[in-house]
Every structure is written in structure tokens, then in C-alpha cells.
Amino acid sequence: MTTPAAPPRTTTRRPRRRIDGPVRPVRLAPRDLLSLGLLGLRTRRLRAALSALGISIGVATMVVVTGIPASSQRALMDEISALGSDxxxxxxxxxxxxxxxxxxxxxxxxxxxxxxxxxxxxxxxxxxxxxxxxxxxxxxxxxxxxxxxxxxxxxxxxxxxxxxxxxxxxxxxxxxxxxxxxxxxxxxxxxxxxxxxxxxxxxxxxxxxxxxxxxxxxxxxxxxxxxxxxxxxxxxxxxxxxxxxxxxxxxxxxxxxxxxxxxxxxxxxxxxxxxxxxxxxxDALAAKRATRNTFSSLFLGLAGIALLVGGVGVANTMVISVLERRRDIGLRRALGATRGHIRVQFLTESVALSLLGALAGILLGVLAAVGYAAHQHWPVVIPPLPLAGGCLSAVLIGMAAGVYPSLRAARLPPTEALASA
Known part of the structure; x- marks a missing residue:
């Protein structure tokens, strides 16, 4: 009795999935973006501290050059008011x-x-x-x-x-x-x-x-x-x-x-x-008004100079910070990061670095202004405008200084970015 031959084995292939349209890149959650942006600050603390130092000095200078004259002005105005100007x-x-x-x-x-x-x-x-x-x-x-x-x-x-x-x-x-x-x-x-x-x-x-x-x-x-x-x-x-x-x-x-x-x-x-x-x-009233106008012009001039100096320092530190990390950019691109990820990462890091530097500068400037006013027995006056302006200007300048180099680095192919590091 003969055994019937086994049926031939057939291999079933799964049909390949067709992709219609462009592939959508993965979007990072805000929490992931913040963590990724702060990664450079955590891993390179000394560089981040030195970069923030320039921002802090600029903002602290703006607070000091407006806070000390404001305290001096208040002391002078009080003395003039005691003469019956009102x-x-x-x-x-x-x-x-x-x-x-x-x-x-x-x-x-x-x-x-x-x-x-x-x-x-x-x-x-x-x-x-x-x-x-x-x-x-x-x-x-x-x-x-x-x-x-x-x-x-x-x-x-x-x-x-x-x-x-x-x-x-x-x-x-x-x-x-x-x-x-x-x-x-x-x-x-x-x-x-x-x-x-x-x-x-x-x-x-x-x-x-x-x-x-x-x-x-x-x-x-x-x-x-x-x-x-x-x-x-x-x-x-x-x-x-x-x-x-x-x-x-x-x-x-x-x-x-x-x-x-x-x-x-x-x-x-x-x-x-x-x-x-x-x-x-x-006549004390006329002297008081003339003094107030003179001090107001002085405030504007000093604040503008300090803001310009701080802006140059912020731009310099942020450009160097981004250029030094081109190898990291190339490595992340090779692992699949998109250009948008690179831009958002460095934008977040720029804003965080600028904000931390601005807060530290405000603290240093306030302490210096309060200490000097107390030493001179003046009333302590810290104008709120330089505080808000210092934070806002530092963040805006940090963004402007960090976005352009990151955009330029994001356009480089991964191999060229790794080779240029």
C-alpha cells in the first residue's frame, strides 16, 4: 500500500503596507521639550553658568544704574519737600x-x-x-x-x-x-x-x-x-x-x-x-521739577547703555553656546531628530538660560542697590520697570541670538555636522 504524497508547502507572504502621503514626524510633549532644552544646562553646568554670567551682569547693571539714582532722587525729593514745595x-x-x-x-x-x-x-x-x-x-x-x-x-x-x-x-x-x-x-x-x-x-x-x-x-x-x-x-x-x-x-x-x-x-x-x-x-518746587526731569533723562540714558551692553553679552554667549554643540546636533539628526526638534530644543535652552541669568542679575542688582542706599541712609527705591524690562529683554535677546545659529545648524546634513565638530 502506497502512502499518499504530502501536499506541497506554500509560503504565505504578508502584503506590504503601502504608505500614502508623507510620514508625520513625532511631536514632543511640552514636558519633553523642557527636559530636552534643560539637558544642556544640566550636563554642562560650568559652561551654562559662564554663559548666564554675561546675562546676569548686564541685567544687574541695569538694575543698579536705575535703582541707585532712584534712591538718590527720592532722598533729594524728600529734602526739597521739607522746604514746603507743596x-x-x-x-x-x-x-x-x-x-x-x-x-x-x-x-x-x-x-x-x-x-x-x-x-x-x-x-x-x-x-x-x-x-x-x-x-x-x-x-x-x-x-x-x-x-x-x-x-x-x-x-x-x-x-x-x-x-x-x-x-x-x-x-x-x-x-x-x-x-x-x-x-x-x-x-x-x-x-x-x-x-x-x-x-x-x-x-x-x-x-x-x-x-x-x-x-x-x-x-x-x-x-x-x-x-x-x-x-x-x-x-x-x-x-x-x-x-x-x-x-x-x-x-x-x-x-x-x-x-x-x-x-x-x-x-x-x-x-x-x-x-x-x-x-x-x-522756588523749591521749581528746583524739584527741574531735578525730576534731569533724573528722568539720566535714567533713560543709563538704562539704554546697560541694556545695550547686556544684549551684546547675551548674543555673544548664546552664539558660542550653539556653535559649540554642532556635534550634538549632527548626532541627534543621525538618530532621527527633525529640524524642528533641533530648533525647538535650542530655542528652549536659550530662553531658559536667558531667564535664569536675568533672575540672577535682578537678585544681584537689587542687593547691590539696597546695600548702597542703606549705606548712604537713603530710602530704598527699586523701579519695577527695569526688573520687568531686564527679564523681557534678556529673554528676547537670548531667543534672537539662539534661534539663528540653531536654524543654520539644523540645515546641515548629519554627516557634515559630525565632521565639522
Whole structure:
């Protein structure tokens, strides 16, 4: 019996898959792009630190050359403001036959003017002051001293300070209490106000007033140095004071000071505005404005120079950084990386390197500016514009400096990129 022959074996081939259209390249996730861009910073830390150093120096220079002059400007502006560059003095016209008196409600009327930031008043009571008790065997007289009714907010407006004791509060101004100007206290033989025990007294008119405070010299209003101040309600009750202010002290925003000066006469005395005198803005205001304009021009010039120096440093370091890594570019191209991958990798690295350098430069610049301002006893001022401008300019310049070399390297064939390394 014969065995039937086995059927011939047939080999089945799988049909080849046809690819219709171009092959889509693999897209990297943002996390992978960030990790790939930071790879050069992690593996070449010294080179990255040296590259970021140029960026840091440029940004730090910009912060320092703007922060230190800004602190100096603020200190100078504070000194000029202390000279009364924002204050006006209002009083009735002083002349032959002048009988104008400011109305009682003039303080409230001036306070309604928009740019006004503060207003206070004093009034001459025309009372006489004396101290007849013997102090050290000497009789102290108050001849030549003026007795002024003062409001509680007077020191805030004129920039006065208490040397000893205290100023009027809501209770003190209703009782027979007095605060002496710096020279008036010396004339009356009154120095430091005791914290405990009986306080010195002065006789004003027919009443005795307890002295509760002595003022420092007031540079903005020297007439207060020779004055004996009493509370406004107490003066009306005890000194037969009618309540009409003699002098108004007005503080306003400096940019609107001239406008406030023009409307003050009609506001204070609508019936006869010509009978009201308003002081002119002090020369300190003109000096302050000229100084501000000069410093603004200086800031722009220094910031522009520092930004230019920083930009050159960023471009130089980023171009060298990209050119030194052409071999890495060729190797990645040989392993299948596309030109887009190369461009995005180096763009990410450029932005990261520039941002890290900018942040380090801001920190160094702020520390240097704060330290110098503290050493000079200036107020610390760090303009926010150089901080934001330093980061933005460093990133933009880093991108511009890193994109072009990476584009050029991405166009090279892998073999040529490896051979040129």
C-alpha cells in the first residue's frame, strides 16, 4: 500500500503596507521639550553658568544704574519737600485801610478743592501773655509774643514736631492749655515739660493756661516759633475770640499747585477775592521739577547703555553656546531628530538660560542697590520697570541670538555636522 504524497508547502507572504502621503514626524510633549532644552544646562553646568554670567551682569547693571539714582532722587525729593514745595499760605490783604477777615467756614471751603491734601489755620487772638512767677530769680516776660488759636491738625500740615510734652488732643483744646513755640518757650523760661508733677503756667489775658508742650522750630512757618498756641474752642470761650482765621496753611498736590493758587481767593472770600493774599509757590518746587526731569533723562540714558551692553553679552554667549554643540546636533539628526526638534530644543535652552541669568542679575542688582542706599541712609527705591524690562529683554535677546545659529545648524546634513565638530 502506497502512502499518499504530502501536499506541497506554500509560503504565505504578508502584503506590504503601502504608505500614502508623507510620514508625520513625532511631536514632543511640552514636558519633553523642557527636559530636552534643560539637558544642556544640566550636563554642562560650568559652561551654562559662564554663559548666564554675561546675562546676569548686564541685567544687574541695569538694575543698579536705575535703582541707585532712584534712591538718590527720592532722598533729594524728600529734602526739597521739607522746604514746603507743596504748601501755600492764605491770609487777608495786609495794607493801609484793609479790614477784610476770612470767614469762619473758610477751612471747610478750601478742603473741598479736589487737589488739596490738607488745610489748617491759626488766628491771632490779640491777647497778651506773661509769666509773672519768678524762675531762678528772673522775671520772664512775654512781650512781643503772639497768642494764636490753633487747630488740632496744624502740625500735620506745617510739618511741626513736639520737642517736649504733647500737642492738643480733642480734650486739651477745650480747656485752658497752651503749647509754646520754640523761641516763645525760651523767652518765657520754660524748657522741658515734666512728665509728673505740676506743669508750668502762663497768663493769657485774664486766665491762666497750663503749658502742655513745647515745639521744635518750624522751618515752614517761622511765625509759630514766637507764638503761644491755644486750642480753638478754648480761645473762643476764654479769650473772646470770634473764630475768624488769620492765616490758612494749604497743602496740595504739586502738579496742581498753581491751579489751586488761582482758585483760593474766590473760594476763601467770594465777596472780595482781591482782599486775599496767597503766597507764591516756593522756588523749591521749581528746583524739584527741574531735578525730576534731569533724573528722568539720566535714567533713560543709563538704562539704554546697560541694556545695550547686556544684549551684546547675551548674543555673544548664546552664539558660542550653539556653535559649540554642532556635534550634538549632527548626532541627534543621525538618530532621527527633525529640524524642528533641533530648533525647538535650542530655542528652549536659550530662553531658559536667558531667564535664569536675568533672575540672577535682578537678585544681584537689587542687593547691590539696597546695600548702597542703606549705606548712604537713603530710602530704598527699586523701579519695577527695569526688573520687568531686564527679564523681557534678556529673554528676547537670548531667543534672537539662539534661534539663528540653531536654524543654520539644523540645515546641515548629519554627516557634515559630525565632521565639522
Amino acid at each position: 504748601m501755600l499760605r492764605v491770609q487777608p490783604f495786609q495794607g493801609e485801610g484793609a479790614q477784610a477777615r476770612l470767614p469762619e467756614e473758610s477751612v471747610d471751603m478750601v478742603r473741598r478743592i479736589g487737589p488739596v491734601t490738607g488745610v489748617s489755620a491759626v488766628a491771632n487772638t490779640h491777647a497778651e501773655v506773661q509769666r509773672s512767677d519768678l524762675v531762678g530769680g528772673e522775671d520772664f516776660s512775654g512781650a512781643g509774643l503772639s497768642v494764636l488759636a490753633a487747630r488740632r491738625d496744624l502740625l500735620d500740615v506745617v510739618g511741626g514736631k513736639v520737642l517736649s510734652g504733647r500737642y492738643f488732643d480733642a480734650a486739651d483744646e477745650r480747656f485752658p492749655t497752651a503749647v509754646l513755640g520754640h523761641k516763645a518757650a525760651h523767652r518765657l523760661g520754660i524748657g522741658e515739660i515734666p512728665a509728673t508733677g505740676p506743669a508750668p503756667e502762663v497768663r493769657i489775658g485774664r486766665a491762666w493756661f497750663t503749658v502742655i508742650g513745647v515745639l521744635h522750630s518750624v522751618p515752614l512757618s517761622s511765625d509759630l516759633d514766637n507764638a503761644v498756641l491755644t486750642g480753638w474752642p478754648a480761645a473762643r470761650r476764654l479769650l473772646r475770640f470770634e473764630g475768624n482765621p488769620t492765616v490758612l496753611y494749604v497743602k496740595a498736590r504739586e502738579e496742581h499747585l498753581e491751579d489751586v493758587r488761582r482758585v483760593l481767593p474766590a473760594t476763601v472770600f467770594p465777596e472780595q477775592p482781591g482782599q486775599v493774599q496767597v503766597s507764591r509757590p516756593s
